[in-house]
Amino acid sequence: MLEGFLKALLLENISAVAVEGFRQAGYEVEAHKTALDERELVEKIKPVSLLGVRSKTRVTAAVLQAAPKLVAVGAFCIGVDKIDQKTASERGIAVFNDPHSNSRSVAELVMGEIIMLLRRTFQASSEMHRGVWNKSAAGAHEVRGLTLGIVGYGKIGSQLSDLAEAMGMRVVFYDTSHVLARGNARPVTFRELLEISDVVTLHVDGKKENQDLFGDQEFRAMKDGACFLNLSRGFVVDHEALAAHLKTGKLSGAAIDVFPKEPESGAGFESALRTLPNVILTPHVGGSTEEAQANIGSFVSAKLLDYVRTGDSLLSVNLPQCHLEYEEGSYRLMHIHQNVPGILRAINDILADREINIERQALNTRGTLGYAIYDINRACDEELMAQLKAVPHTIVVRAKGC
Numbered sequence: 001m002l003e004g005f006l007k008a009l010l011l012e013n014i015s016a017v018a019v020e021g022f023r024q025a026g027y028e029v030e031a032h033k034t035a036l037d038e039r040e041l042v043e044k045i046k047p048v049s050l051l052g053v054r055s056k057t058r059v060t061a062a063v064l065q066a067a068p069k070l071v072a073v074g075a076f077c078i079g080v081d082k083i084d085q086k087t088a089s090e091r092g093i094a095v096f097n098d099p100h101s102n103s104r105s106v107a108e109l110v111m112g113e114i115i116m117l118l119r120r121t122f123q124a125s126s127e128m129h130r131g132v133w134n135k136s137a138a139g140a141h142e143v144r145g146l147t148l149g150i151v152g153y154g155k156i157g158s159q160l161s162d163l164a165e166a167m168g169m170r171v172v173f174y175d176t177s178h179v180l181a182r183g184n185a186r187p188v189t190f191r192e193l194l195e196i197s198d199v200v201t202l203h204v205d206g207k208k209e210n211q212d213l214f215g216d217q218e219f220r221a222m223k224d225g226a227c228f229l230n231l232s233r234g235f236v237v238d239h240e241a242l243a244a245h246l247k248t249g250k251l252s253g254a255a256i257d258v259f260p261k262e263p264e265s266g267a268g269f270e271s272a273l274r275t276l277p278n279v280i281l282t283p284h285v286g287g288s289t290e291e292a293q294a295n296i297g298s299f300v301s302a303k304l305l306d307y308v309r310t311g312d313s314l315l316s317v318n319l320p321q322c323h324l325e326y327e328e329g330s331y332r333l334m335h336i337h338q339n340v341p342g343i344l345r346a347i348n349d350i351l352a353d354r355e356i357n358i359e360r361q362a363l364n365t366r367g368t369l370g371y372a373i374y375d376i377n378r379a380c381d382e383e384l385m386a387q388l389k390a391v392p393h394t395i396v397v398r399a400k401g402c
Helices: 016-024 038-045 061-065 085-090 103-118 121-129 155-166 190-196 216-221 239-248 290-310 343-353 382-389
Strands: 007-010 028-031 050-053 072-075 094-096 147-151 170-174 199-202 226-230 251-256 279-281 331-338 358-366 369-376 394-400
Touching (some): 085 094, 103 199, 103 279, 147 190, 170 190, 190 216, 216 239, 239 251, 343 358
Parallel strands (some): 007 050, 050 072, 072 094, 147 170, 226 251, 251 279
Antiparallel strands (some): 331 394
16 A cells, blocks of 8 residues: 555755655655665665666665565656666556756756857966966867867757857758758768768667767767867766766867776776876766755655555656546555556456456556556555466556545
C-alpha cells in the first residue's frame, strides 16, 4: 500500500527545494552532500522508497536488489547512465530524470566560454596574476561573423544556437536525428561541420555509440585555429589527442567541463589538459547554477511524488508511459507486469469475481513491460492485493486509497 512508503534518501547535495517538497508530503528525508559507494548504499537502501541521486552515484543491480521498498529513483540531472535501468525495470522500479531544467545554464556557460576563448581572456588574466602586463590584440577575435558548429542539437544545443545567433554568429549543426532548425541555423554533415566551423561544441548524450566520438582524426579535420568545447560527456573525447593538437597550434583553445574520470569534490585532479594555458577547465559545473538546481529539485521531486500518489509514469525513462487522470478519493490500482498475453483478463476476472467495477483504466507497454492503472469503485483489501500479486508474470502491484 502506498501510504507506507515514507522514506526518501537524497544524495549529492540535492536542492533544498526537493528536500522540503518530500518533507511536506510526509516523508522522512535523509540527505547527504556527497555520493555513496555501492557498499554504503546497499546498507542504507533497505527502508527507502524514493532515492534521489545526481551524476556521481552508481545505482547498481546490487543496490536495487537490496531495496525491497524502493518505488522510484530520481536522477536530479540529465544523465541516467549510472543507474542500472535493466534491473530497475525487472523489479518494477521507475526511473525519472530532468532533461530540461539545466539546459539554459549550460548554454550560457558555453556562450561565455566561447567569448573568453576567442578573446584569450583566461590567458591574459593568468599573466596579470603573475604581474605581467601584456596588452595585445594578437589572436583575439569577436564572435560576430564566425561560424559555430554544434554537435548534438537537443535542448542545450538548440538554446545555444539562439544565444550564438543573437551574438551575430553563423550556426551550423549536426544531429543523428531529424530536428527542426532554430532561427537561421542550418544542418550539415558531420564532416562539413568540422571543416567550416571556427568553434565546435559538443552536446551529445551518454549513449555508448558516442564513446570516443572525437579523437585524432576528428581534430585533424577541424579548421586550423578553431576552438573546441565539450560540456556533454567525458568519455566522448580523447583528451590525449586534444592536448596534442592544442600544443601544435592546430587548435587555438578549448573549454572542457567533463572528464573520463571525475574525482570527488575537493580531491586531486589529473588530466593531460591541466597545464595548457589555452584551455579552460571546469569541474562539471555546466548545469550547476542555483536556478537550475532549484528547478531540477522541484521538477524531479514532483515527478516522484506524483508517481507514488497517482501512478503517472509520463517521462519515466524505463517504464511504459501511462497516465490516467486522478480524482481525489479514488481507489486506484497500479499493476506492472511482463508484457505477455492474458494479464488484463486475469486482473479483470479477479475484480469481477469480487463484484468490483472498473471505473477507468489505462494500459501501455514498453518492450518486455506492461503497465496498467485502474480506478475501481471500492476499497481493496489485503486478500485482493494478494490475488493480484499472484497473477502470473506480475512484477509490482500498488494501491492508492485502499
